[in-house]
Amino acid sequence: MATQARDRAVEALTRLVRDIPDFPEPGIVFKDIAPLLADGAGFAAVISALADLGRDADGRPVVDKVVGMEARGFILAAPVAVELGVGFVPVRKAGKLPHETHRVAYALEYGEAVLELHQDAFTPGERVLVIDDVLATGGTARATCELIARCGARAVTFAVLMELGFLSGRAVLGDVPVEVLATV
Ligand SMILES: O=P(O)(O)OC[C@H]1O[C@H](OP(=O)(O)OP(=O)(O)O)[C@H](O)[C@@H]1O
Numbered sequence: 001m002a003t004q005a006r007d008r009a010v011e012a013l014t015r016l017v018r019d020i021p022d023f024p025e026p027g028i029v030f031k032d033i034a035p036l037l038a039d040g041a042g043f044a045a046v047i048s049a050l051a052d053l054g055r056d057a058d059g060r061p062v063v064d065k066v067v068g069m070e071a072r073g074f075i076l077a078a079p080v081a082v083e084l085g086v087g088f089v090p091v092r093k094a095g096k097l098p099h100e101t102h103r104v105a106y107a108l109e110y111g112e113a114v115l116e117l118h119q120d121a122f123t124p125g126e127r128v129l130v131i132d133d134v135l136a137t138g139g140t141a142r143a144t145c146e147l148i149a150r151c152g153a154r155a156v157t158f159a160v161l162m163e164l165g166f167l168s169g170r171a172v173l174g175d176v177p178v179e180v181l182a183t184v
């Protein structure tokens with residue numbers, strides 16, 4: 001069952017993610033997931049495959065929360081949390097969260113930014129599934145795992161649709177297990 005969901009997701013990714021050369025700056029080949037999101041069956045396939053990564057063999061959730069990073073991570077992580085029946089927590093870019101936050105500065109494939117997380121987002125010891133669309137340099141993922149740790153919780157899996165293998169982003173994630181539906 002899980003294998004079938006994953007196969008459908010990989011097929012959808014292969015068919016519906018498009019390459020946009022030189023966006024947002026020269027030399028970057030941007031992986032655009034808009035056509036995938038616009039395809040009902042394709043979108044459902046990737047959500048189902050990602051949700052399977054948060055369940056045990058009996059179909060029970062093995063995580064307490066799902067985290068998504070602004071902005072594309074939100075689109076994927078929120079429906080995964082609903083499928084798993086657990087809560088969703090947003091990691092946001094600087095200045096957007098209204099309550100007290102932890103902050104981490106980071107670099108990504110095309111720039112630098114700051115991510116924030118509400119200090120009271122987790123109960124200490126909670127297990128977290130982190131979801132995003134692309135793993136490039138790993139800067140965003142690493143900053144997110146650091147924020148989760150500062151809140152006393154633990155990122156047990158970092159899951160993405162696509163890994164840009166040539167950037168070796170998973171190397172900066174230490175011992176956080178990385179799950180990737182497609183390497184491009
Ligand atoms: O591994 P990295 O080098 O950190 O790059 C990956 C990140 O870059 C993109 O987000 P971006 O910051 O462009 O934000 P967006 O989702 O708002 O477009 C993508 O959605 C990942 O979060």
Ligand SMILES: Nc1ncnc2[nH]cnc12
Nearest residue numbers: 028029030031109134136
């Ligand atoms: N090449 C890329 N395409 C889409 N999102 C990205 N985030 C970082 N690098 C990216």
